[in-house]
Amino acid sequence: MSVRAFRDLADIQALEATPYDQAIPALTTYGLIAHAAQRFADRDAFRYLPSGDLQQPAQPVRYRQLLAQMHRAANLFRAMGVGPDDAVAILAPNIPETQFALWGAQLACKACPINYLLQPEHIAALLAASGAKVLVALGPNSELSLWPTVEKALALRPLPVLQIRVGKEVAPGVPVFQDALVRQSDVLAFDPKLTPGRIAACFHTGGTTGAPKLAQHTHGNEAHTGWFAHYFYGFDEHTVELNGFPLFHVAGAFVYGLSLLAIGATQVLPTLSGMRNPAFTRNYWKFCQRERVTALACVPTILATLVNLPVDADISSIQVAYTGGSPLPAELAAQFERKPGIAVRNILGMTECAGLVSIEPATAPRVPGSTGLRLPYTEVRAVPWQGGAAQLDKSCATGETGVLVLRGPHVSPGYTDAARNTGMFDGPWLISGDLGHLDAQGYIHITGRAKDVIIRGSHNIDPGLVEDAFLAHPAVALCAVVGEPDAYAGELPVAFVTLKPGAVCDPATLLAEVAPQVYERPATPKRVTIIAEMPLTAIGKIYKPALRLRALENKLAEMLADVPGVTVRGQERGGSLSAVVRMATPLDAAAVQGLRERLAAIAVPIEFFAAAA
Numbered sequence: 001m002s003v004r005a006f007r008d009l010a011d012i013q014a015l016e017a018t019p020y021d022q023a024i025p026a027l028t029t030y031g032l033i034a035h036a037a038q039r040f041a042d043r044d045a046f047r048y049l050p051s052g053d054l055q056q057p058a059q060p061v062r063y064r065q066l067l068a069q070m071h072r073a074a075n076l077f078r079a080m081g082v083g084p085d086d087a088v089a090i091l092a093p094n095i096p097e098t099q100f101a102l103w104g105a106q107l108a109c110k111a112c113p114i115n116y117l118l119q120p121e122h123i124a125a126l127l128a129a130s131g132a133k134v135l136v137a138l139g140p141n142s143e144l145s146l147w148p149t150v151e152k153a154l155a156l157r158p159l160p161v162l163q164i165r166v167g168k169e170v171a172p173g174v175p176v177f178q179d180a181l182v183r184q185s186d187v188l189a190f191d192p193k194l195t196p197g198r199i200a201a202c203f204h205t206g207g208t209t210g211a212p213k214l215a216q217h218t219h220g221n222e223a224h225t226g227w228f229a230h231y232f233y234g235f236d237e238h239t240v241e242l243n244g245f246p247l248f249h250v251a252g253a254f255v256y257g258l259s260l261l262a263i264g265a266t267q268v269l270p271t272l273s274g275m276r277n278p279a280f281t282r283n284y285w286k287f288c289q290r291e292r293v294t295a296l297a298c299v300p301t302i303l304a305t306l307v308n309l310p311v312d313a314d315i316s317s318i319q320v321a322y323t324g325g326s327p328l329p330a331e332l333a334a335q336f337e338r339k340p341g342i343a344v345r346n347i348l349g350m351t352e353c354a355g356l357v358s359i360e361p362a363t364a365p366r367v368p369g370s371t372g373l374r375l376p377y378t379e380v381r382a383v384p385w386q387g388g389a390a391q392l393d394k395s396c397a398t399g400e401t402g403v404l405v406l407r408g409p410h411v412s413p414g415y416t417d418a419a420r421n422t423g424m425f426d427g428p429w430l431i432s433g434d435l436g437h438l439d440a441q442g443y444i445h446i447t448g449r450a451k452d453v454i455i456r457g458s459h460n461i462d463p464g465l466v467e468d469a470f471l472a473h474p475a476v477a478l479c480a481v482v483g484e485p486d487a488y489a490g491e492l493p494v495a496f497v498t499l500k501p502g503a504v505c506d507p508a509t510l511l512a513e514v515a516p517q518v519y520e521r522p523a524t525p526k527r528v529t530i531i532a533e534m535p536l537t538a539i540g541k542i543y544k545p546a547l548r549l550r551a552l553e554n555k556l557a558e559m560l561a562d563v564p565g566v567t568v569r570g571q572e573r574g575g576s577l578s579a580v581v582r583m584a585t586p587l588d589a590a591a592v593q594g595l596r597e598r599l600a601a602i603a604v605p606i607e608f609f610a611a612a613a
Contacts, residue, residue, distance in 0.1 A: 199413075
């Protein structure tokens with residue numbers, strides 16, 4: 001297929017001269033996949049790597065097989081009594097069977113993929129909130145043990161369950177998803193009556209609140225991001241992308257998923273545990289050579305891992321690494337382009353707009369600090385943030401910081417609980433909560449967050465829920481949880497605590513006692529710091545910017561502990577954090593560059609000052 005790759009805003013505007021329904025081959029998720037399957041029936045949609053062993057071949061799934069399995073899954077769900085307004089919940093990693101369940105559910109009803117790292121109580125709450133009538137879950141196996149979590153969640157919210165069999169082990173008495181598919185026809189047994197406005201899925205926002213928060217996606221929302229992404233990527237049906245993202249995340253499903261399925265390209269799916277599989281990670285570059293990978297799907301944490309992985313294979317086929325989910329440090333991107341020699345481009349996305357707000361074009365130079373250009377047929381603005389609300393009737397000037405808002409065919413109709421829409425959805429506008437600006441070329445820059453959400457990798461953590469767990473401890477008076485910069489995860493939660501009068505408790509003991517009460521494992525703080533007084537605003541609210549600065553200073557001081565005479569000072573300007581590192585002893589240019597590289601994966605601007613020789 002011919003790809004007219006975008007280079008700048010003018011290219012986007014030129015495409016927008018075409019009527020929308022002529023610019024996209026289908027207005028539904030299923031329509032896009034079916035269109036690709038008709039054109040590229042015998043091309044590989046997926047190549048699944050069953051292990052990290054290079055001697056074990058990939059298991060291919062061709063487009064005609066994908067379409068047939070989607071039909072079988074849709075027929076199966078309807079045969080189980082699932083109606084068009086019900087949901088099928090999915091608790092499984094990104095393997096072919098999970099793909100069949102996800103897209104088949106969107107044909108028959110709604111899909112609700114759930115983060116399998118959540119605690120059973122949260123999974124049960126999401127099952128209830130989604131209206132799920134059936135659960136498809138990974139069965140027992142030795143590599144990724146989800147079945148005990150499944151059993152605990154089902155004890156709280158009983159549902160019919162289908163297990164995805166991996167290997168020989170199965171849960172007794174539980175139907176096997178693959179066996180049930182075989183008994184269905186590969187031709188749709190019903191008219192799905194799909195429209196762009198019909199709800200296709202509900203995706204939870206990563207456990208950012210105690211009560212379930214499920215963003216609804218229409219078929220039109222998903223089709224929009226699924227189709228127009230490739231104009232930025234420069235991908236076509238010959239693209240082979242390594243996609244290790246889970247399907248409960250919009251990046252795995254749409255940003256790096258449907259965008260490939262829509263154009264007949266190939267996704268390499270790396271094992272049950274993806275980048276957590278040590279053998280796969282060790283052989284990463286060799287798998288790229290073997291599978292002739294041309295594009296990498298990443299977050300900054302993956303880039304930080306790969307930049308230090310020796311290149312022991314021919315990776316000349318790889319043209320670009322796309323990253324998103326958390327801030328991309330400019331120095332890390334530069335290192336990746338310098339060491340493995342692969343171009344890096346950035347993405348901004350949200351669950352509430354089917355995964356994409358903006359993308360850096362692969363055929364244009366990387367713009368440090370940018371998340372790229374808006375999607376076609378959409379609008380992104382920076383507006384003033386006053387009184388805790390976005391001022392939608394005003395716009396910030398070019399280069400002026402405000403809160404980013406957007407509207408377009410990809411914006412969700414809202415959460416399943418409409419009461420949660422306040423502050424996020426306002427008419428056609430989606431209020432991102434990100435602080436940033438647009439430059440003269442139309443590139444979007446993120447400078448901070450109006451909210452306090454901590455982003456660990458691409459996983460959102462609500463500090464309020466973690467703080468609640470600490471405040472339940474009898475020794476704790478006040479608690480504030482903030483993000484500490486981390487070279488691998490982007491941010492890690494850390495807790496600052498004041499104790500009640502007369503209470504005695506050391507940080508390690510306090511963390512050990514509170515950790516089991518934290519709502520999910522990734523939200524457990526890396527450390528606890530007990531302080532005499534909590535920094536407060538004039539009206540008595542905890543002033544978190546001061547704690548973020550302290551966390552930043554602690555982290556950088558820890559990373560530079562072996563450098564004599566070093567001091568670190570954090571600073572905040574316009575909502576953005578930065579740091580100044582001063583060295584008491586003279587250092588030559590090579591030594592300073594070594595320190596820069598050591599701190600490259602920290603997503604905070606850092607200035608270095610060394611004493612003169």
